[in-house]
Amino acid sequence: MIAFLGMGLLGSNFVKAMLQQGKTVQVWNRSSAKARALEAFGARAFDDVSAAVSGVERVHITLRDDASVDEVLEQALPGLQPGTLLIDHTTTSAEGALARTEAWKARGFRYLHAPVFMGPQNAFESTGYMLVSGDQDLIAELEPALAAMTGTVMNFGTTINRAAAIKLVGNAFLVAFTAGTADTLALGKALDVPLDDIFTLFNAWNPGAMLPARIKKLTGGTFDQPTWELVMARKDTQLFLDAARQGKRPLTVIPAVAAEMDRWIDKGHGHDDWTVIGKDAVS
CATH class of the missing domain: 1.10.1040.10 (N-(1-d-carboxylethyl)-l-norvaline Dehydrogenase; domain 2)
Structure with missing residues (x-):
């Protein structure tokens, strides 16, 4: 089961594609109407972000910036199970990506920053480019799931925040x-x-x-x-x-x-x- 946080143009189309692939997806958005709109496609919408991430294997994030990612993840923390994978597609600062990777590791979670060169239509069609770097074991584990979301996964090596840069x-x-x-x-x-x-x-x-x-x-x-x-x-x-x-x-x-x-x-x-x-x- 997957949670997706942030139902903007990109996030909502990622979710629609996942649902078409038969995945179970729990969704949340700050404006709840955008999350509720995905129920027509089979998503489970939540008003409480901690409830949205409860019981899932991985959480995908498409938000605005560093501050919003930090804020929403902190609010989600009570619902996260140890070992939940956090995959952040938000365009953020390189410093923020590094800080979050280290901070969430210290809390017992694996966080991967995976920004994209994709528009909404690419997200729906699972085409485009996704960038990753850092923990190569984690990337190898996640690559099949990430490849299903995009046409190309580009791995820029072991430097944690290289993808963000x-x-x-x-x-x-x-x-x-x-x-x-x-x-x-x-x-x-x-x-x-x-x-x-x-x-x-x-x-x-x-x-x-x-x-x-x-x-x-x-x-x-x-x-x-x-x-x-x-x-x-x-x-x-x-x-x-x-x-x-x-x-x-x-x-x-x-x-x-x-x-x-x-x-x-x-x-x-x-x-x-x-x-x-x-x-x-x-x-």
């Missing part, structure tokens, strides 16, 4: 990527480029495929053999800024990039590869 790294890319995409679309608007033409460009030319090579370039430490000089990249960046201003489409990310380019040009790196602006981040 990797999740934050991935989310940082998603935030930067989305903000950069918004600037790209804003520039297109400013230049009166039809959206269909932008789709045509990126359907044919996939800059995302360059990411592994770009990471190698940034971390390689060699910037004196440029494929695009920083001064030329800065020139183009000014064209972006000027066009956006003329088209009354303010940009969010590009101005900060331009300022960083100027800083590196002032330091004498104008004729290095433009990726030198990332040198401090990886050195």
Whole structure:
């Protein structure tokens, strides 16, 4: 028997998938209506979180942040049996994941932080990516159950909070990527480029495929053999800024990039590869 705490978009679809697989699932949510809605699919809903975890083999958690995980687990403690497995899919700080692993071990429980790169539909379809690290014996024990929840379980080794850190790294890319995409679309608007033409460009030319090579370039430490000089990249960046201003489409990310380019040009790196602006981040 399984308990699932947190019936947001991700948690509720995880539960629906588990129920379809024939599992018995007890659910709880701070707003009880969201938990009660899962009864129509076969879940057992509880208003008391300690009752929801009573008698289960493992508890899955999808909450908001470190504070909510700590609060809810503390409230659940009276209902937990010794040896109950605690599996936390919440995106939290790396420090919090480490502290909880150690604190719950001291209380006689095994806690595994297993954040995900999955949307609600992925949770329902059991596709996507789940990240784990730490106790390899525990991971081996849980991997069949975790694999049933997701398409891929990625094991990042014995460092307890490495999965939490990797999740934050991935989310940082998603935030930067989305903000950069918004600037790209804003520039297109400013230049009166039809959206269909932008789709045509990126359907044919996939800059995302360059990411592994770009990471190698940034971390390689060699910037004196440029494929695009920083001064030329800065020139183009000014064209972006000027066009956006003329088209009354303010940009969010590009101005900060331009300022960083100027800083590196002032330091004498104008004729290095433009990726030198990332040198401090990886050195």
